[in-house]
Amino acid sequence: MSGPATVSGLAARAEALDAGDPLARFRGLFVDSPEVTSYLDGNSLGRPLRRTADDVRRFAEDEWGGRLIRGWDERWLDLPLELGDRLGAACLGAAAGQTVVADSTTVNLYKLIRAAIELANADPAGPARTEIVADTDNFPTDRYLVDGIAAERGMSVRWIDADPLTGVTGAQAAEAISERTAVVVLSHVAYRSGYIADARAITALAHAAGALVVWDLCHSAGAVPVELDAWGADFAAGCTYKYLNGGPGSPAFAYIAARHLPALRQPIQGWLGRRDAFEMGPGYEPADGIRRFISGTPPIFAMLPLTGMLSLVEEAGIAAIREKSVALTEFAIAAHRELLAPLGVTLASPEQAAVRGGHVTLEHPGFRELTQRLWARGVIPDFRAPQGLRLGLSPLSTGYGETLRGIEAIRDELARSDAGLPV
Known part of the structure; x- marks a missing residue:
């Protein structure tokens, strides 16, 4: 175990980093739990904003209660597109008219993959594109969807056997993609290791x-x-309850490049994606633009926390948020090296910040059993089988001292286990 000098050195460093943090002013805007001393799971569920309770109350009283059904015509019907444009500008590098907030990540990915397959096979004179390329270490939803859609369409899956530590490389993608490929389905940041793919x-x-x-x-x-837009991306989807603090089950988002919208066929044709939804006509004619990707009634109430969080992201700027994220993960890795590596804990995330996302994954055979003990003492990391502990460090709500407290608790619990002490 590291000695007191090392610990005090890390503590002094954490104190200095917190004092000099240009984003420190945002931390007090989030709800703190009195039972939690170190929240290290912002990459699974972000903390709520303090303003969210008031936002919900005002909405219930003024908009829902005050305007009632008139709210749809006055604002709510356009909210998925308005939030999509704000999200695109603040976080996604996407010009207006290409992003919509709707449904869940799973539903959006299903829509996008199905639409992409049809679009890729739209030219009758072109090659038959019968393969989907995906990787074996992607999040389960992505893999399950790819399997299911391939079965539906009579297609095959070309699996990239990705190394969890390095993720899908350009060389692996080049080897897997061919004239038979209809669509490639990958994560930009790997959910286990945090590896950033070269999108x-x-x-x-x-x-x-x-x-x-x-x-x-x-x-x-x-x-x-x-x-x-700069990548030349075709489609993208993602959730809003992690670093965007939208709350449990908050609606996801979908991006469709403007060049694809005129020819895109919506695979789940719902009433609100129709050109004139309130005509209630006999046939489906898709709406113009990104609205055609909406299927059913938008979850307006569930969009309220995201609305508040986007204001913070816009104020802070994604470049500053990324700078803080890199600094937090660098500090966590340094603390791991001094406090946890001597106890047999290994780093399962990239060392290089340029290819590392917002979380750090550590591995140890005892982490599964250890997680519940950490939760009981108010330290909340995220366990991922078979032996990974993810530290999700949300830049606007997480400080360096809080990060160190969590890592010290991991060290203490491991040391107790190694010493055979009662837990």
Whole structure:
């Protein structure tokens, strides 16, 4: 175990970093739990804003209670597009008219993958594109969807056997993508290791082969700058309850490049994606633009926390948020090296900040059993089988001292286990 001098050195460093943090003013805007001393799971569920309770109350009293059904015509019908444009500008590098807030990540990915397959096979004179390219270490939803859609369409899946530590490389993508590829489905930031894929290069590889790409941005949005338009991206989807603090089950988002919108066929044709939804006509004619990607009634109430959080992201700026994210993960890695590595804990995230997202994953055989003990003492990391502990450090709500307290607790619990002390 590291000695007192090391611990005091880390503590002094954390104190100095917190004191000099240009984003420190945002930390007090989030709700703190009196039972939690170190929240290290912002990459799974972000803390709520203090203003959210008032936002919900005002909405219930003034808009829902005051305007009642008139709210749809006055504001609510356009809210998924307005929030989509704000999200696109603040976090996704997407010009207006290409992003919508709706549904869940799973539903949006399903829509996008199905639409991409049809679009890729739209030219009857072109090659039959019968393959989907995906990787074996992607989040389960992505893999399950790819399997299911391939079965529905009589297609096959070309699996990239990704190293969890390094993620999908450009060389692996180049080897997997061919003229048979309809769509490539990958995560920009790997959910286990935090590895950042080279989205620009992989997108270019797919396009050179005539294929399309769907990017999963769940672990990117709000923590890692994304440049969908500059990448030449086709489609993307992601959630809003991680670094965007939208709350449990908050609606997801979908991006469709403007060039694809006129030809896009909505695979889940719902009433609100119709050109004139309130005509209630006999046939489906898609609306113009990104609105055609909406299927059913938008979850307006569930969008309220995201509205408040986007204001913070816009004020802070995604570049400053990324700078803080890098500094937090660098500090966590340094603390791991001094406090945890001597106890057999290994780093399962990239060392290089340029290819590391907003979380750090550590591995140890005892972490599964350890997690519940940490939670009981108010330290909340995230366990991922078989032996990974993810430290999700949300830049606007997490401080360096809080990060150190969590890592010290991990050290203490491991030391107790190694010493055979009662837990």
